[in-house]
Amino acid sequence: AAALQGRLVALSITGGDPARIVRLRSALARDAAIRPFLEALYAPAPEVLAPADDTIICRCEEVTAGTIRATVDLGAPGPNQVKSMLRTGMGPCQGRVCGLAVAGIIAARKGEDPQVTDYYRIRPPLKPIPLAELAGFAPGIAAE
Template identity: 65%
Template sequence: MEDVVLVGSGPLLWLAATQLIAAGASPKAIVETVPRSRYGEAARHLGKALPGWRYLAKGFAMMRAVKKTGVPVHRDAGNIVVEGETAAAAVTFTSGRTRHRIETGHVALHQGVVPNQQITRLLNCEHRFDASQRAFLPVLDENFETSVADVFVAGDGAGIGGAKSAAMRGRLVAMRIAEKAGKSSPKGREGLRAELRRDAAVRPLLEALYAPSQDVLAPHDSTMVCRCEEITAGQIREAVALGAPGPNQIKSFLRSGMGPCQGRMCGLAVTEIIAAARGEEPSAIDYYRIRPPLKPLLLSELAGLDRGAPREAAE
């Protein structure tokens, strides 16, 4: 992995770079897709983000560590193309009005993280589209309970917040479960909520700065969107033109979202492409309908299930 090129945006891109450097396998280059205009947009959130200054300090420290090693960093990159027939051979991109080409056998792409909504969708929990995270989130109350009674979501499944926020959300959920079970009302709940707000103060800045690039939200027709079924963005747009109004109809037309990942990788991109083609918001387009099983099962696994238990229960 000595010649890996990191492409995309977000704090995890810099974290991966520093970890590779620490392991003695410095990346060949970093190709960051954050447009220059984003820095001004993000700066508007700087004042409210100061309670989370430790996150900002950590980010700058990682950038300094990468710069110190001399790893080339190409900023404001766009029009990313990974070359190669059966494996990566090079990555080309535009940066500083110049077209660059870096030969490499490994390209790591990252455009941020989003909640996994497969389980909450399968449980018929209500969801909403969050424009700042460009993702669907389960609708939750102040205790992180979903629209389905007694189903709670803590951690990044409730919206990306990071490890510290995940732990605090988990504690709040535990307090509410104890309360619903008839235990005495736990103390410290309001203080924990205040601490959670302070920890989340940096999120608007990060989400404004590291929003997905247009290459992701509006990929070129030739871009492979559903890797499981090898469906391109152009094929999805053609299906929309033929009358497919949403992801589930696209699935019927093209089988996108029916592969091993069950839409985990392509779902949001499919929604964004349909919304743009129809001139609507992603919230109006919605997401794939999730069906069991959550993970693909081998027929041998199904055949090996204990069939005796249901009959015994019936007796």
């Protein structure tokens, strides 16, 4: 499905053959038809979606689910406030490992939809890069 989506995006951007776009959309719809069955069959276990209090959620900063819940109970309204109070998402992974889990725990604790809870405010760099790469950056010149 990912390869089909990539081809579809490329053709849409370049104004490709409309008939080919229709064929790709049809193939993508066929691939997607199985998703509801797979999601029901392989649904995550309840303990994955609602981890025990002693489960470490943020490995970088060793923050547990219980600590996150307690912080929400103290009034932290969302991931950015939990981040400010507990340093979740501030370690080497920059929240790439724990971000969704933190947001999910907050949403569950507050009884709201995860879309409402939102996610960490994203700040560059999104992925750690060597300082040598930054030092060699020249605007307007493509990287090799």
